[in-house]
Amino acid sequence: MFLSVFDIFKIGIGPSSSHTMGPMVASSRFLAALAALPERADCARLTVSLHGSLAFTGKGHATDRAVFLGFLGFLPETLDPDQAEALVRQLQGTRSIAVPGIGPVAFDPENDLLFDYGPPLPGHANGMTFTALGPSGGVLLRQVWYSIGGGFVVNEDELSGVSASPDVAAAEVPYPFTSAVEMLRMGRSTGLSIAAMKEANERIRHGADLEPGLERLQAAMDGCLDRGLTQDGILPGGLSVRRRARALHQQLLHERGSNRAQPHAATDWLLVYAMAVNEENAAGGRVVTAPTNGAAGVVPAVLRYYRDHCIGASTDGARQFLLTAAAIGGLIKHRASISGAECGCQAEVGSAAAMAAAGLCAALGGTNEQVENAAEIALEHHLGMTCDPVAGLVQVPCIERNGLGAIKAVSAASLALRGDGQHFMPLDNCIETMRQTGQDMAEKYKETSIGGLAVNLPEC
Numbered sequence: 001m002f003l004s005v006f007d008i009f010k011i012g013i014g015p016s017s018s019h020t021m022g023p024m025v026a027s028s029r030f031l032a033a034l035a036a037l038p039e040r041a042d043c044a045r046l047t048v049s050l051h052g053s054l055a056f057t058g059k060g061h062a063t064d065r066a067v068f069l070g071f072l073g074f075l076p077e078t079l080d081p082d083q084a085e086a087l088v089r090q091l092q093g094t095r096s097i098a099v100p101g102i103g104p105v106a107f108d109p110e111n112d113l114l115f116d117y118g119p120p121l122p123g124h125a126n127g128m129t130f131t132a133l134g135p136s137g138g139v140l141l142r143q144v145w146y147s148i149g150g151g152f153v154v155n156e157d158e159l160s161g162v163s164a165s166p167d168v169a170a171a172e173v174p175y176p177f178t179s180a181v182e183m184l185r186m187g188r189s190t191g192l193s194i195a196a197m198k199e200a201n202e203r204i205r206h207g208a209d210l211e212p213g214l215e216r217l218q219a220a221m222d223g224c225l226d227r228g229l230t231q232d233g234i235l236p237g238g239l240s241v242r243r244r245a246r247a248l249h250q251q252l253l254h255e256r257g258s259n260r261a262q263p264h265a266a267t268d269w270l271l272v273y274a275m276a277v278n279e280e281n282a283a284g285g286r287v288v289t290a291p292t293n294g295a296a297g298v299v300p301a302v303l304r305y306y307r308d309h310c311i312g313a314s315t316d317g318a319r320q321f322l323l324t325a326a327a328i329g330g331l332i333k334h335r336a337s338i339s340g341a342e343c344g345c346q347a348e349v350g351s352a353a354a355m356a357a358a359g360l361c362a363a364l365g366g367t368n369e370q371v372e373n374a375a376e377i378a379l380e381h382h383l384g385m386t387c388d389p390v391a392g393l394v395q396v397p398c399i400e401r402n403g404l405g406a407i408k409a410v411s412a413a414s415l416a417l418r419g420d421g422q423h424f425m426p427l428d429n430c431i432e433t434m435r436q437t438g439q440d441m442a443e444k445y446k447e448t449s450i451g452g453l454a455v456n457l458p459e460c
Contacts, residue, residue, distance in 0.1 A: 002173050003330035004205055005198070005323060006213055008355075009299075010151045010289045011220045012076030014281035015394040017293040018126050018339055019054060019061030020076075022147025027070030029153070030130040034141050035101045044135045045106040046071070046097065048113045051127035052120030053341035054147065056448040060237060060392025062284065064113055067128075071097050071107065076151065081284065105132075123159050124148055125341035125446060149339030149347070150291045173201040180331060180372050180427040187368040194358075194368050195320040198327040214322055220288050221277075221300035227285060228276025235282045237393040245276035269309060270410060271403035273301035278399040291329045291338045291351055294387075294394050297402030298352035299325055302360050302409050310364065317363035325359035328375045328427075335428070336435035340387035341447040343438025349405040350382030350434065354427075356409035361416050369421025376427040377412035383430075384437055386445035388452030397453055 012021040027048070034040055048067055050058050058064060065088060069079065072087050091097065095108040106112075121127030124146040132141040144156045175190075175197040177183040186197060202210050229249045235241045249272050255261045262268075274297035281287045281296050290299035303321055307313050329338070332351045337343040357378035361371045382405070390396040444451030 002176065002201060002205075003326075003333060005202060005217075005326035006206070007152070008150065008289070008291050008326045008329040008333070009217050009322070010077070011217070012151055012287060012289060012293070013079050013081070014284045014287050014293055014296075016061040016063075017151040017289045017296075018147045018149050018341060019058060019063045020066045020284075021151040021289070021293065022066075022126065022153045023050075023054065023063050023128060024066040024070040024074065024076055024079075025151065026128055026145035026147065026153045027067045027130065028073070028075060029155075030141075030143055030145065031071060031099055033143060034132050035099065037141060039134075039140055040102050042134045043099070043102055043105050043132045043140055045133040046112060047107075047131045047133065049116050049129045050114065051116045051118075051129070052125040053447045054126045054128060055115040055117050056450060057389065057392030058115055060389065060449070061394065064109070067113060068109060071099075073100075120443075121146070123156060124339075125443075126339070149337060149342065150289045150333070151293075173204050175201055178331075178334060180375075180431075183327070183331070184368055184372060193320070193324075193362065194327050194371055195323040195362055198323040202323070214319060217288060217322060218303070218318065220286065221290070221303065224280050224285060224287050224296075225273055225276050225300050225304060228278075228280040229272070231279065231283070235279065235393075235395055236284070237282070237391065237395065239391055239393060239395055241282075241393075241395045241399075243279045245272050245279050248272045248275070266305075266309065266410075267407050270301050270305055270406040271400075273304050274298055274402040274406045275399050277301065278394070278402045282393065282395045282399065290325075291333065291355065292340070292348045294340060294345075294389075294398050295348040295352035295402060295405065297399075298349060298405040298409060299356045299359065301402070301406040302356035305406070305410065306360055306363050313363070321359035321363040324362040324371060325355035328358040328371075329355045331427070332379075332431055332434075335431045337438060343434060344385055344441050344446050345387040345401065346379075346382045346385040346434050347438060348387065349401050350379050350385060352402075353378040353382060353405040353409040353412070356406065357412035357416070360410060360413040364413065364417060366413070366417050367421050370416045370419065372427050373419065373421055373423045374413045374416035376423065376425055376430045377415055378409050379427070379434060380425060380430050381408055381412075383434055384441075386441065386452050387447040388445055388454045389447065389449055390454050390457065392449045392454075 277297035357374040361374035
């Protein structure tokens with residue numbers, strides 16, 4: 001099993017990795033498959049249907065807009081939001097897409113994209129069916145794609161092989177751990193840290209590009225966080241949720257400057273850092289999956305907390321943080337899920353908190369056993385958390401939930417560092433519990449917005 005740090009952390013756009021980034025990538029890949037057909041020139045019309053969670057919360061997550069953008073040639077990591085908006089408006093007027101290698105193909109955004117509120121497709125809760133039709137309505141190509149969390153997408157044929165990166169098999173990396181038990185065993189036998197083993201694995205795939213890539217990730221996380229601390233106003237979507245991070249940040253700066261900071265101010269800094277990221281995500285800004293957009297604030301918040309508030313913080317420590325966090329995120333995705341539509345918010349914010357706790361513990365000098373303990377503590381205390389976004393928007397309760405996830409992550413790392421790494425519940429067992437809990441969780445609590453907070457709203 002090999003999931004790269006750049007698989008777990010992907011630069012993209014908000015508001016959702018599975019509902020925005022994934023569908024954009026899937027629609028782009030469908031067009032590439034269509035362009036490879038000998039009979040591609042006969043294509044006259046495209047249709048798309050969204051199923052399961054993508055249907056129920058697709059409008060709130062801008063899934064329809066993401067499909068349009070993928071058809072128009074955009075990808076999350078290179079999207080120019082200003083240019084994209086103009087082309088979406090143009091598509092709504094022309095009802096036609098200029099498909100490379102084919103020419104103009106009819107696609108009416110109002111009628112050719114269907115939100116199917118029936119049962120989800122069998123492969124995953126986030127399913128999409130793309131169809132290319134000929135002049136007489138015959139099917140030229142039909143593909144089912146699944147957005148499986150964190151921006152990962154697979155078609156039906158690929159669904160069984162989603163655990164590994166396509167170009168690096170487990171046997172090709174020096175430390176192919178598929179469980180926390182194996183990870184700790186390899187660490188003991190080699191004397192290497194989790195970060196060092198993860199780095200050795202990454203070198204096989206990325207070589208000298210690893211350092212610049214990690215620097216780009218940190219820069220993107222910092223850029224998102226810093227933008228969030230400077231923005232005011234109402235978030236889009238109709239709930240009239242106000243941005244709060246800027247005002248909270250100004251209060252904290254004033255209190256620190258006047259020596260009036262409260263003893264609990266450390267948690268306030270974590271809150272404001274995480275909320276800044278997730279307000280940017282809710283506004284459709286540039287964000288890094290960590291491991292998803294809905295949970296994108298936890299890791300950057302704890303990383304910024306380490307760099308700006310922890311004694312002895314260093315550049316190397318931040319690097320160890322990211323590599324260790326990615327190792328833990330890879331284990332969780334491989335053994336369970338990072339998808340809210342599959343396992344609830346325990347799989348998103350819970351996973352993010354486990355990653356951040358492990359990263360912070362490693363950066364502060366924790367042993368491999370303490371790092372594993374920190375991840376387990378953080379994940380354990382998110383078990384059972386539902387995904388119930390109000391109006392299908394990644395705003396309530398998602399923005400505050402990231403702040404609380406960051407606080408739990410730091411608490412988990414601190415508790416682990418004050419122990420010797422020995423603990424009762426192994427991380428692998430906790431991950432399996434999360435998977436089982438997600439399987440048993442009612443569908444209305446898994447990113448459908450038909451249960452929980454999403455239906456218990458203020459009467460005003």
